[in-house]
Amino acid sequence: MEGKKGRIIHAAIDIFSEKGIDQTKVSDIVKKAGIAQGTFYLYFPSKLAVMPSIAEVMVEKILAEVKQSIEQQASFSEQLKQVIHVVFRITQDYREIFALIYAGLASTEYLQEWEAIYEPYYDWMSRFLEKAQKEGVIRKSIHPEQTAILLIGLIESAAEQTYLYSHGNSDTAICKKEEVLEFAEHALGLKEKE
DSSP, rough: HHHHHHHHHHHHHHHHHHHOOOTOHHHHHHHHSOOHHHHHHHOOOOOOOHHHHHHHHHHHHHHHHHHHHHTTTTTTHHHHHHHHHHHHHHHHHHHHHHHHHHHHHHHGGGGGGGHHHHHHHHHHHHHHHHHHHTTTTTTTOOOOHHHHHHHHHHHHHHHHHHHTOOOOOEEEEEEHHHHHHHHEEEEEHHHHHO
């Protein structure tokens, strides 16, 4: 996101990370963004109203990195492994921001916006699963749209358990990534282990 709204969002990420949600004031955010306080209110009615936009920035980042990291010629299993790796890496690298998003969203009325924020990510995963289904690599009986939501939830939950709720070491992360991959492959009925 560019322009003033983007500056507000990125300033909010910095200030929330530095001071925490409760201690942050709108005046701190606008000072960091280099804009007038009235400009802030043109985009957001309150400091907590920035949370869905922060979440949107992070979802866009995950999706962009997933698309960039997937090797088109790789097997479905290898591509799924690459998706899992990206989600774990971004969750580790931005753990403070993810913790912030969850704390902020949990304390606001913006929780219902979550599905809309995740829509492009769900859509990508659904098409990824649909392609594998058409190629006969995974079972025909899955519902790609619903399975995409479940699969993203599984991967993100495992990454968050590793990096947000505890500061997982690399052995824990490797084990969790392998377990998530194996669990997903069984659930999807992967036909061939390449």
